[in-house]
Amino acid sequence: MDQFGDKAVRYAYVTLHSRPDAEDVAQEAFIRMWRHAGRRGAETLSPALLFHTVTNLCRDRMRHLKRHPEDPTDLIEVTQGEVDDTPLLTDSALVLEAVMKLNAPERQCILLFYYMDRSLKETAQALGVSEQVVKTRLYRARQHLKPMLEPVWKERAYES
Template sequence: MPSTNAQDERHFTQFMEEYGDKALRYAFVTLHVRDDAEDVAQEAFVRLWRHAKRHGVDNLSPALLFHTLTNLCRDRMRYYKRHPEDPTDILETTQQSAMDEIPLLMDDMNVLEAVMQLGVAERQCILLFYYMDRSLKETATALGVSEQVVKTRLYRARQHLRPLLEPIWKEGLI
């Protein structure tokens, strides 16, 4: 069992600095609640640190991070389904809505609004592949699906986005 030393801690800190914002954005766009996104991103890095202590820091990868994030986001969404919020809690949460946080991820609100209308699976593929510049293989690994499934989801997402973005594109707004 590899133990961690100062060099491993520096390497992990560098990994966190490089991918921390991306992890938070990914979790936020998936969950739509900033506090939950922060919790999930933190938990993902805690789990990666434990993984690094067992298997070595050299085994850390963005694919492992996003795979962990995806699973934690799924767990959180399952929790939401089983434990619906009190309507007063929802009102408080929506005051700091997803649209307030979006400039972190995309400059164009029209594109973001269209992407937010996609289903979770398609939205995750779009975010990982296009906005986080992950390859098909990395996206598939992060989501725990095959590359063909990622290709299919990307195709369907583009098909869903086309009618939403075409009028805006023709006007020259994007």
């Protein structure tokens, strides 16, 4: 938990856009990992299993909120203050904003592969898809990010 706790919360936050929900999901994931270790042994635990569990719990949370719109927590809108006040996975707020605009599958692949330094195999295991699907999602995510970030790159090139 010490090693992956912050990463699990950050991953859930970027998926859910709510710090309290992200903390709840991460806590539930670690409880499930503890139960899993009790049944199958601690040697069966892996970061891929943790992030797969977090992904599934995030999906469950989003599904619940979609089915119960009267719930006051809103996953879709994120205020700029929440993004700025929470230390996330990158120093650049512009890059983070662009990543947050990606659809959920592409955003999850970017976060696991680039920000959490997972291999293609580990990313695929965490998301429950094949390595080829991860490669495709990463390619599409980069294609979507390119036009969003190109003005930033050009501006920095002129400043240099």
